[in-house]
Structure formats: C-alpha cells, structure tokens
Amino acid sequence: METGTIPVDELGGGLDLYRTLESGQSYLWRRSDGEMYGGSPAPEAWYHTVVDGEVIRVRRRGGPEGDPTAGVAADATTGRLEWESTTDAEPIVRELLRLDDDLEAIVDAAPDDPLLREAYEAHRGMRLVDDPAFGCLISFICSTQMRVGRIHTMVSTLAREYGDAISFDGETYHAFPTPAQLAAATEAELRDLGLGYRAPYVVRTAEMVADGEAHPEEARDLAYEPAREYLTRFVGVGDKVADCVLLFSLGFDEAVPLDTWLKSAVEEYYPDCERGSYAATSRAIRERLGGEYAGYAQTYIFHHLRTGE
DNA sequence: ATAAGGCCTAAGAG
C-alpha cells in the first residue's frame, strides 16, 4: 500500500471533503460506512474510488501530521488530507478533487451578488470535482428526475454488477464499468436493477462509446456551446445533463447546468435572466454569475438551495 | 424553434 498526506493549509481556499463528495457532483466515490447522502457528515470517514484500475482512498483529518490525537478538522482550512492507494495516487487525487484550484481567488473574483456570497460563505472549502468522463456521463444520464441518494445507489449498482472487482487491503472494490462492459448489459437487466426508463439510454450510450461512434472526451477540444451540443448526441443527454458532464468532468468551468434548483434561483433571484429557452437563459445566468467560473458559482448555489443550509 | 405528454420507481409528504 502506498500512502501520503496533503496539508490542507497549503491549498488555496482549503478543502471541505464532505461537501465536495456529497454535494451531488460526483457519484463515483463511496464512503466507507456506506451512508452517503444521509445528511450527516462522517468527519473522518474514508471515501474510495477506482481510477484506471487503481483503488484510491482519501480522508480528511485535523491537526498536524503525526499527531495521534488529531481528529476532526476545526474548519476547511486546517488539517490534512490523507490518501491510501495501490499506487502513488497524489497526482490523481489532486486532479480528481481539483486541489490545485485556488478556491480563494475564485471566490474573491466572483461577482458581488448577495445569494452567491451567502452560498460561498456557507460552504467554504467545497471544490468542484474532475471525474473520469464516461462514468460522469452515465452518472448524469441516471440522474434525471432522481434524488441524489438514489443516483448514487444506481451508479454503485452498475459498478458492482458490471465493473472489475479489485482487491485492496483485504477489501473488494469495484471499478466503474468500461463502455464495453456496460454495452454488454441489456435494457431488461438495467430495469431490474432499478434504472427505470434510463435503462435503454445507458445501454445505447455505452454502445455508442464502445463502438467508437462518439466519446465524451471529444467535446474537450470544442468551444463551450458546441461542446454541449456534441454531448447531446448521446442518448439520454439533453442540455442539462450535457452541462453537468462539461462542468464536472471536461474542464468547462463556465458551464451552468440549469436544473430545477437553478431554475428556481433564476425565478426568485435573477428574474431578468429568464429568456424562455435553455440556451438563452443559460447564457444570461452564466454572465450574471461571472462567466469564466460561473460553474463554480452554480455548484455553490445549487448546494446552498438544495440543502437549505 | 418551441410545446405537450409519457416515462420507471422509491422515498417523502400528507
């Protein structure tokens, strides 16, 4: 086993691991106690994921390294992030959790907007994630008309049923299935696993990727709006799901997924941004939330409104 | 280009 520690005070803007991983951005991590999205943080719980066949575990701890009494971090800017893995995982941990983003600078540069300030203040240390593209794509196809807890259950089920099993430290972990593994599933199987009407979408999209017909990574080289348009060729992917994949996986920090929560935010706080269509309203709210990092703002506002915190 | 109806299903709300 390889292990490492990343001091949180060296990260611009700190880190709130709980809010980063349980705010409905990524469904590719699981908490060791299996109780994610229950509304209660488990301050020192391990979270784990599998990337390129390597198991990665992370947890947040307080106090300086080597202090056995150090427990819960006092706030998002102290303590450390510990990781354990089958490989030297520090680079991938930094990438997946976007630890090199200067969150403080992003917050400081945000527009002076009451709701946004309140959201940034309330959830200090929450970072965007950078998920592997295929897993992110399938996750958000599963997300339509679904609560975050159940989305997570669906994605976990797909990993358990179709992904590679990997042993690490006496435990068995499951990678998210490859496109080919998921394309081998049938609609009936996925319906039995509780995916409902999303079942054929998942199979057909997996087939498209497995057959080389298209790949979400192809969108990375395009401009923002053409990239969103590109992703909607996948079955089960409309503008909203496409924006989620662009924001949480493909590096488009300006993407603002217009979900039910953001629509209500537009209605209540930014009524002048309502333009009658997804594309036009999206453009207006993106400008209002600061353009370049509007997606960061979206994620904070979404989390703020959804949790009521 | 935009609008209406149907869709799986389990957890909450009443």
Next chain:
DNA sequence: ACTCTTAGGCCTT
C-alpha cells in the same frame, strides 16, 4: 397503512 407527489429531464410527436 395508504395515496399522492416528487425527484438535479429526456424523448417523441
């Protein structure tokens, strides 16, 4: 205990 509504929308017409 039961019904009704809702949940990070998308596809087809």
